[in-house]
Amino acid sequence: MTSQTLKGFRDFLPNTMAIRSKVISTLKAVFESYGFAELQTPTLEYAEVLTGKYGEEAEKLMYLFRDPGGRGVGLKYDLTVPLARVMGQYQDLPKPFKRYQIQPAFRAENTQKSRYRELYQCDIDTVGTTSPASDAEILAVISNSLSTLNFSDFTIRVNSRQILFDLIIKSNIPSNKSLTVLQSIDKLDKKTREEVSLELESKQISPLQIKDLFYYLKEAQPDPQFKEIMDLAKKMGAKNVRFDPNLVRGLDYYTGAIFETMVEKPKIGSITGGGRYDQLIKTLGGPDLPAVGTTIGLDRICDVISDLNLWPDLPKSPTRLLVTVFSPELLNNSLSLSQSLRSQNINTELYPDPAVKLDKQLKYASAKGIPFVAILGPEEIEKNTVTLKNMSTGEQKKLPASNLPDELTSR
Amino acid sequence: MTSQTLKGFRDFLPNTMAIRSKVISTLKAVFESYGFAELQTPTLEYAEVLTGKYGEEAEKLMYLFRDPGGRGVGLKYDLTVPLARVMGQYQDLPKPFKRYQIQPAFRAENTQKSRYRELYQCDIDTVGTTSPASDAEILAVISNSLSTLNFSDFTIRVNSRQILFDLIIKSNIPSNKSLTVLQSIDKLDKKTREEVSLELESKQISPLQIKDLFYYLKEAQPDPQFKEIMDLAKKMGAKNVRFDPNLVRGLDYYTGAIFETMVEKPKIGSITGGGRYDQLIKTLGGPDLPAVGTTIGLDRICDVISDLNLWPDLPKSPTRLLVTVFSPELLNNSLSLSQSLRSQNINTELYPDPAVKLDKQLKYASAKGIPFVAILGPEEIEKNTVTLKNMSTGEQKKLPASNLPDELTSR
Numbered sequence: 001m002t003s004q005t006l007k008g009f010r011d012f013l014p015n016t017m018a019i020r021s022k023v024i025s026t027l028k029a030v031f032e033s034y035g036f037a038e039l040q041t042p043t044l045e046y047a048e049v050l051t052g053k054y055g056e057e058a059e060k061l062m063y064l065f066r067d068p069g070g071r072g073v074g075l076k077y078d079l080t081v082p083l084a085r086v087m088g089q090y091q092d093l094p095k096p097f098k099r100y101q102i103q104p105a106f107r108a109e110n111t112q113k114s115r116y117r118e119l120y121q122c123d124i125d126t127v128g129t130t131s132p133a134s135d136a137e138i139l140a141v142i143s144n145s146l147s148t149l150n151f152s153d154f155t156i157r158v159n160s161r162q163i164l165f166d167l168i169i170k171s172n173i174p175s176n177k178s179l180t181v182l183q184s185i186d187k188l189d190k191k192t193r194e195e196v197s198l199e200l201e202s203k204q205i206s207p208l209q210i211k212d213l214f215y216y217l218k219e220a221q222p223d224p225q226f227k228e229i230m231d232l233a234k235k236m237g238a239k240n241v242r243f244d245p246n247l248v249r250g251l252d253y254y255t256g257a258i259f260e261t262m263v264e265k266p267k268i269g270s271i272t273g274g275g276r277y278d279q280l281i282k283t284l285g286g287p288d289l290p291a292v293g294t295t296i297g298l299d300r301i302c303d304v305i306s307d308l309n310l311w312p313d314l315p316k317s318p319t320r321l322l323v324t325v326f327s328p329e330l331l332n333n334s335l336s337l338s339q340s341l342r343s344q345n346i347n348t349e350l351y352p353d354p355a356v357k358l359d360k361q362l363k364y365a366s367a368k369g370i371p372f373v374a375i376l377g378p379e380e381i382e383k384n385t386v387t388l389k390n391m392s393t394g395e396q397k398k399l400p401a402s403n404l405p406d407e408l409t410s411r
Numbered sequence: 412m413t414s415q416t417l418k419g420f421r422d423f424l425p426n427t428m429a430i431r432s433k434v435i436s437t438l439k440a441v442f443e444s445y446g447f448a449e450l451q452t453p454t455l456e457y458a459e460v461l462t463g464k465y466g467e468e469a470e471k472l473m474y475l476f477r478d479p480g481g482r483g484v485g486l487k488y489d490l491t492v493p494l495a496r497v498m499g500q501y502q503d504l505p506k507p508f509k510r511y512q513i514q515p516a517f518r519a520e521n522t523q524k525s526r527y528r529e530l531y532q533c534d535i536d537t538v539g540t541t542s543p544a545s546d547a548e549i550l551a552v553i554s555n556s557l558s559t560l561n562f563s564d565f566t567i568r569v570n571s572r573q574i575l576f577d578l579i580i581k582s583n584i585p586s587n588k589s590l591t592v593l594q595s596i597d598k599l600d601k602k603t604r605e606e607v608s609l610e611l612e613s614k615q616i617s618p619l620q621i622k623d624l625f626y627y628l629k630e631a632q633p634d635p636q637f638k639e640i641m642d643l644a645k646k647m648g649a650k651n652v653r654f655d656p657n658l659v660r661g662l663d664y665y666t667g668a669i670f671e672t673m674v675e676k677p678k679i680g681s682i683t684g685g686g687r688y689d690q691l692i693k694t695l696g697g698p699d700l701p702a703v704g705t706t707i708g709l710d711r712i713c714d715v716i717s718d719l720n721l722w723p724d725l726p727k728s729p730t731r732l733l734v735t736v737f738s739p740e741l742l743n744n745s746l747s748l749s750q751s752l753r754s755q756n757i758n759t760e761l762y763p764d765p766a767v768k769l770d771k772q773l774k775y776a777s778a779k780g781i782p783f784v785a786i787l788g789p790e791e792i793e794k795n796t797v798t799l800k801n802m803s804t805g806e807q808k809k810l811p812a813s814n815l816p817d818e819l820t821s822r
């Protein structure tokens with residue numbers, strides 16, 4: 001057997017899962033506090049469901065194959081296509097349908113790029129209303145999610161498709177060039193104005209048009225509906241939301257507001273991306289339903305938390321205390337102690353093998369990152385005490401067994 | 412676009428997810444209280460990793476295909492094979508390695524059988540020790556998990572490979588017939604003794620051998636090591652554990668104790684199955700590590716909870732309260748109220764569209780199963796009150812806005 005994961009696929013060992021698991025439970029709690037409910041869809045879909053939305057470029061990145069029954073199937077590529085299918089398949093779902101979904105998606109990325117081929121996506125969407133309050137709510141959920149995760153240094157950039165197309169019209173740029181021009185504008189956060197100018201010139205945009213474009217970009221103002229979204233988002237407590245006329249996202253897809261979140265450090269690009277897409281569900285063959293939502297990049301968020309050490313106190317192990325076993329004869333004493341602590345809501349691991357030396361049991365606790373160890377030898381048992389060792393300080397003390405729960409929860 | 416899930420695959424809509432999500436969080440908490448930590452492995456593995464363990468029969472049930480890079484890959488078939496791979500790939504993991512894993516596995520089942528092709532598995536295993544305390548702990552975790560999930564009417568049947576093989580030897584049945592004879596014994600909980608006798612005769616077992624076999628089955632006694640497991644399990648608080656010499660599970664796989672859990676109602680077979688498998692990890696090409704563990708059938712457990720209505724009070728929606736919007740001018744008042752309630756840890760949904768009539772907003776709450784609705788009209792706002800409607804009783808009352816949190820948490 002090759003003891004290897006496939007390239008681009010990852011094992012999440014317990015120490016990595018600790019952060020991921022807490023990120024997921026934190027996000028779920030925030031989403032549910034706004035009334036978003038969980039949806040899960042299958043890993044496999046009909047190939048024709050998957051390939052409806054994207055062009056040939058994306059199809060190349062999909063895991064498409066024939067199942068043992070000969071059906072054309074594939075691994076899901078994102079969470080938006082399954083949402084569109086769900087809206088078509090269960091048309092009696094109450095609207096607005098507010099769902100969140102946290103599941104892996106699959107990309108057959110080129111090996112050289114060393115990107116993940118299985119990535120966990122986390123999407124929240126509101127389907128069935130065009131109300132600006134639902135756009136604003138997505139911004140509030142993003143902001144609240146990040147704050148709850150202990151992020152402080154983030155910016156939610158927002159713009160709208162209308163504002164971008166207005167710029168094009170005002171600058172007298174022909175509409176058939178709007179997409180390519182906007183793709184150049186999108187680079188303004190990475191390239192200089194001069195570099196972008198040169199790029200635009202190479203696209204046969206005249207110096208006057210470029211001058212006008214930059215002028216109107218600088219002077220760009222939110223339109224009334226967009227202002228309402230910004231205003232409501234603020235009232236809903238969204239922090240660090242900034243109008244940014246340079247923001248361009250997939251324009252074949254979005255129909256109104258667009259938004260993405262950046263962090264200053266580490267340099268990893270956007271950690272959320274979304275917007276309003278009122279035509280997409282219909283385009284995919286689903287019902288004619290407007291929608292707004294965002295993807296939250298779970299992998300990147302976990303990376304930021306690790307890199308910036310945002311959760312210094314997160315335990316590496318779920319176990320609070322390892323109860324060691326002094327000798328085979330004393331196994332029952334250790335067993336009783338661990339039972340009693342567990343019933344008092346302290347995650348307690350009983351070392352399973354009384355034949356293993358105490359020293360090795362302590363090393364096990366240390367290797368696993370268990371913060372406390374209890375030692376229960378003949379002396380302790382006689383006096384109804386326990387020796388408690390703090391594994392990070394090395395401090396060791398004897399205390400009455402009944403004091404153990406308080407000692408373990410107070411720290 | 413075909414708005415259809417593939418046969419054998421399921422969407423979990425929000426009302427179904429409520430139970431699943433609570434089952435999973437409950438199980439995780441129990442597992443972690445014993446020091447089991449979470450592991451996740453990729454959806455895809457090298458085909459040769461997947462096909463190492465099982466015979467051709469199982470390979471037919473696997474989703475095996477070539478990825479866009481031409482590699483032979485497949486969807487994971489269970490959680491044991493990935494565990495064996497992990498133990499080989501990360502040989503410095505501290506032992507005993509106690510992990511739980513809750514992820515989907517894939518079976519290309521025959522369509523006629525109408526079984527699930529994507530099923531969520533939930534496994535707990537302790538790798539790296541032969542100590543009976545680790546077998547006992549698995550039994551304790553099963554019992555504690557089921558009790559915490561509100562199950563009462565379950566039986567954990569336990570037996571051991573040694574006891575079964577002793578019966579064969581004592582009955583003078585040649586060892587080359589032991590597997591087929593044990594397969595017949597396994598049917599004793601569904602067939603009568605006479606039917607099983609006939610089956611054994613057809614397998615060329617003599618009347619005397621059959622008579623002896625039934626005699627020794629009736630008289631079978633746990634051996635000392637097995638007794639120790641049962642004794643420790645009891646001390647660890649495992650309930651409803653019963654020695655059952657008729658229990659036979661995959662014998663090519665298990666090397667010691669075997670266990671499975673049955674519920675009386677509904678009739679759905681076993682909801683857990685496991686045992687000790689000290690050779691398997693090595694057989695799969697991994698390191699020589701003993702292991703013991705169990706699978707907990709998540710789908711079946713969710714079915715039992717639904718069928719027996721074990722959680723009558725579980726809300727259908729994560730939302731506790733819908734704050735309606737009386738008119739566009741009063742949107743800000745409803746927004747403020749929902750903000751304030753959310754900050755007091757009450758899951759609050761703000762109806763997003765002020766243009767929709769109140770009546771329709773109430774119907775939305777009812778369709779989604781939201782238990783309470785707040786109405787905030789000009790009269791309420793003037794007096795700083797809120798009209799609260801209980802959606803299940805229809806009861807409606809006006810109360811000071813500040814009393815709302817208490818009112819909503821006290822019920």
